Amino acid sequence: MPLYLRGTLELASQGVDSISSQRLADYLGLNPWLIRKDFSYFGDLGKRGVGYDSQTLVCRIKKVLRLDVTRSAVLVGVGRLGSALLEYGGFSRYGLQIVAAFDRDRTRVGGTIGGVRVEHVDGLGTVKTRSIDLGIIAVPQESAQEVVNTIVQAGVRGILSFSPRHIVTPRRVKVISIDIAMDLARLPYYLSGNRKQ
Amino acid sequence: MPLYLRGTLELASQGVDSISSQRLADYLGLNPWLIRKDFSYFGDLGKRGVGYDSQTLVCRIKKVLRLDVTRSAVLVGVGRLGSALLEYGGFSRYGLQIVAAFDRDRTRVGGTIGGVRVEHVDGLGTVKTRSIDLGIIAVPQESAQEVVNTIVQAGVRGILSFSPRHIVTPRRVKVISIDIAMDLARLPYYLSGNRKQ
DNA sequence: GCATGTGAAGGAATTCACAGCA
DNA sequence: TGCTGTGAATTCCTTCACATGC
Numbered sequence A, B: 001m002p003l004y005l006r007g008t009l010e011l012a013s014q015g016v017d018s019i020s021s022q023r024l025a026d027y028l029g030l031n032p033w034l035i036r037k038d039f040s041y042f043g044d045l046g047k048r049g050v051g052y053d054s055q056t057l058v059c060r061i062k063k064v065l066r067l068d069v070t071r072s073a074v075l076v077g078v079g080r081l082g083s084a085l086l087e088y089g090g091f092s093r094y095g096l097q098i099v100a101a102f103d104r105d106r107t108r109v110g111g112t113i114g115g116v117r118v119e120h121v122d123g124l125g126t127v128k129t130r131s132i133d134l135g136i137i138a139v140p141q142e143s144a145q146e147v148v149n150t151i152v153q154a155g156v157r158g159i160l161s162f163s164p165r166h167i168v169t170p171r172r173v174k175v176i177s178i179d180i181a182m183d184l185a186r187l188p189y190y191l192s193g194n195r196k197q
Numbered sequence C: 001g002c003a004t005g006t007g008a009a010g011g012a013a014t015t016c017a018c019a020g021c022a
Numbered sequence D: 001t002g003c004t005g006t007g008a009a010t011t012c013c014t015t016c017a018c019a020t021g022c
Helices: A002-013 A021-028 A032-040 A054-064 A080-087 A121-130 A141-153 A180-185 B002-013 B021-028 B032-040 B054-064 B080-087 B121-130 B141-153 B180-185
Strands: A071-076 A096-103 A116-120 A134-137 A158-161 A174-177 B071-076 B096-103 B116-120 B134-137 B158-161 B174-177
Touching: A002 A021, A002 A032, A002 A054, A002 B180, A021 A032, A071 A080, A071 A121, A071 A141, A080 A096, A080 B080, A096 A121, A096 B180, A116 A121, A121 A141, A134 A141, A141 A158, A158 B180, A180 B002, A180 B096, A180 B158, B002 B021, B002 B032, B002 B054, B021 B032, B071 B080, B071 B121, B071 B141, B080 B096, B096 B121, B116 B121, B121 B141, B134 B141, B141 B158
Parallel strands: A071 A096, A071 A134, A096 A116, A134 A158, A158 A174, B071 B096, B071 B134, B096 B116, B134 B158, B158 B174
Antiparallel strands: none
16 A cells, blocks of 8 residues: 555656556556555545546545654664665655654764764653654664664654564554565575466 | 574574474564464474474575575665665675675775675676676666666576665566665554554 | 446465374 | 474455446
């Protein structure tokens, strides 16, 4: 579903007003009927013989994904990866922004990257007062769980983790993990592969 | 399945010789019966009343995932993200190594990051002669597809892409995409969520 | 005619319960 | 007694075909 939003946003920005399931499917590398099935859960949406109005579609999906308001995120860990994320401009299209950054290393504290001042992790508690509900973890794997515990205590309710470890949280806090090395490690299986997909 | 390898490797490195499905499940946040079901496809493996021998398990999964030999990868795009990947040491545990790096920007060419010399993209053709079968794409989204076409021509058969665009390749070339912004955008849906999972 | 919406068929993955072996 | 291995039941997702409406 977030994928649909990505495709729809992209096509809309290219000036496409009416998007057919076929077109979106081609653009994203999916089948049309899957897209229609998923969109049909919304009820109306889409004119027969024409397609889906791109603006309506964007609004609808954003509302479903709760992306209809701007969300703030805190980043912990301003190493190479963290810096890359601070300078990456791709979050704004989904109404997401990194508004605070923290690091343990005092030589990094005080600097500004991507327009965000780097603070020391000891100040993580202040997140509580800044209405931030997303957290991004880009720290060494040994510290990941500990940092997560801290920001959960500070009121963060959704976490994107780059640590190759399973993160434990209270049920109300959702964690999405990206393990880059593991994703790369999935590829060799398909080399000269005979399996489908 | 790569997740199982991650967990098994980690537990093995902690000195655990015999791993029960329960223990691995706890460690990875899964259920035991799912793990047993998946491992049972291998045939033997695992002693009743005891568990799985960690060394045997590692070898078996590595073989299935074709990670039993060292695989080489080429990185294209040495920006913040690309640099982070070059300096990241987490690939080696899966027998993966980045052996070449390319960039379009001549000011970056010639430098060495994470022990790898940065070359100019014009030389991408030389990948053909270096027995590299994996590619990592960390370039701006506009250039992603073009770069992929080039490295596919150079013999790369598996690609990890960080571009938020659908990448088209010949069927024999597998693509795995990581769209960080999209992953972050999935989180708000679960905020004060009532849906399961 | 063209593209959506949907009920039904088909398949895959998950869950369960329990038999079998150290 | 403890933990694996597995067939059956269930649930979920995917795929299809076609009726519906612009």
